[in-house]
Amino acid sequence: MTWLNRLIERRILKARAEGQLEKLQGEGHPLPDRSGQAHLDAGEAAAFRMMAEAGVLPEEIVLKKQIAAHKERMADITDPADRKAAMEELAQLTMRQSMAEDARRKFLKG
Numbered sequence: 001m002t003w004l005n006r007l008i009e010r011r012i013l014k015a016r017a018e019g020q021l022e023k024l025q026g027e028g029h030p031l032p033d034r035s036g037q038a039h040l041d042a043g044e045a046a047a048f049r050m051m052a053e054a055g056v057l058p059e060e061i062v063l064k065k066q067i068a069a070h071k072e073r074m075a076d077i078t079d080p081a082d083r084k085a086a087m088e089e090l091a092q093l094t095m096r097q098s099m100a101e102d103a104r105r106k107f108l109k110g
Contacts (some may be wrong), residue, residue, distance in 0.1 A: 001091070062099035067093050 018101050026032075040048065051057060070090055077083045 044104075058096050058104065059099070059103065063093055063097035063100060067097060 012021075048058065048061070052061075067090065070086070070093060072088065074083070074086045077086050
């Protein structure tokens with residue numbers, strides 16, 4: 001165990017002894033499923049959670065939701081011309097999502 005792990009463990013035990021870990025939001029409930037954030041590092045995941053809790057979503061998340069909804073609508077399209085147009089729109093949404101993700105990565109590295 002590293003010195004940092006020991007320090008963290010001591011602080012957790014102290015907080016528990018002082019009652020600081022009681023009556024927290026979500027206590028007694030399972031942790032939320034965040035498997036969709038597995039590709040993010042911890043800092044990005046925390047930033048996305050804070051923005052979501054504040055009611056603000058990054059463009060890439062909005063586009064991800066639009067893509068999912070568009071795919072659901074596409075399941076009912078049978079006309080070849082309409083399907084082709086829907087596929088073109090899906091390609092545009094996917095490209096915009098990729099561009100937004102790349103912009104975020106460059107901004108965080110920069």
